[in-house]
Amino acid sequence: MTTTFNDKELRLRGVSVFHLHTVLLKSVQAAGLDVNSAKVYDLEPDLKSNDFGLIRRFGANTICPRDGELGAAYVDCLKGEDHVGRANVMLSYSWGYKIKDIVTTLVQKCKEEKCDPKRTYVWICCLCNNQHRIGKVQVPFDEFHDTFYNTVTGVGTLWSMMSPWDKPLYLERVWCVFELFVANTEKGVKSEIIMPEEEKKNMLNSIGNIDTSVFKALSNTRIEDAKASVAEDKKNILALVKKIVGFNEFNKIVNELIRKWILRTLESV
16 A cells, blocks of 8 residues: 655655664665664765765655655655654654664554554654755755754654663754753643663663762753754754753753653653
C-alpha cells in the first residue's frame, strides 16, 4: 500500500520505528560502517562534499516532491505505510549519538508504550530534512527555526533523547536545549525525555556510588554554555531566548525538567 501526502504534510513525513530497526540498521552495515559504533555524523560526514554519505546517496536519483529538483530527503524515498507516514513523534537528539542507540531506544519506547513500531512514525532531522539542500547552502536561522517550530507543533509529541546518562551530549548542544524548552512550554505539545536502556541500567546501578555533584551538574544546564555547529545559530538562539523569557528563567525551566526526569527514572525502579 502506498501512502500519499498533501503539500502541507510533506514536511511532516516520518520514518517508522519498524523501518529504522529492520532496514536502516542493515543499510548502515551494508555501507561498511560498524553498526554498533557508527554515529549519525558517520552517515553523512561532510554535507558540503560531493562524496555522498548513506543518507544523501539513498535519495540522490529521486526527484524531491517538495521543490521538483533532483535529490530528495531519505523519508521522501520511502513507500508503504509500514515504512512512512505522518509523523506522530519528533525526536530531539544529537548527531553525535550512535545510530544504533537511537534506534534501540525508540524500539524500547514503543514496547513500553505498547505502540506499534510500524505505525510509530518519527520525524528525525537527518532523515526528514533534505540533506542535499542543506549541504549546498547555509540555511538561514529563521528557516531552521520555523521548520522546528512548525514541526514540533504539527507533530505534537517530542521525545528528547539523553545519553550518556551522567553527561548527556544533548545538554551540550544549544539547539537541543532550545528544543526541550519550546516543547515543554508550547501549548498542545507533549514532551518526554527518553534514554537508552543500557544507560538507564548504568544510572540505576550507580546510584549508591554517585557523587551528588553529578546530579547537580545534570540539573545545572546553562543555555549560554551550550555549543552549536554554526556560531551564528547560537548567537540567534541566545538573542531569541533573551527576548522571549530571559536566560535565568529559561535555565530554571530546563533544569526543573531535568530534575523531574531524574526523579521519575529513580522512581521507576
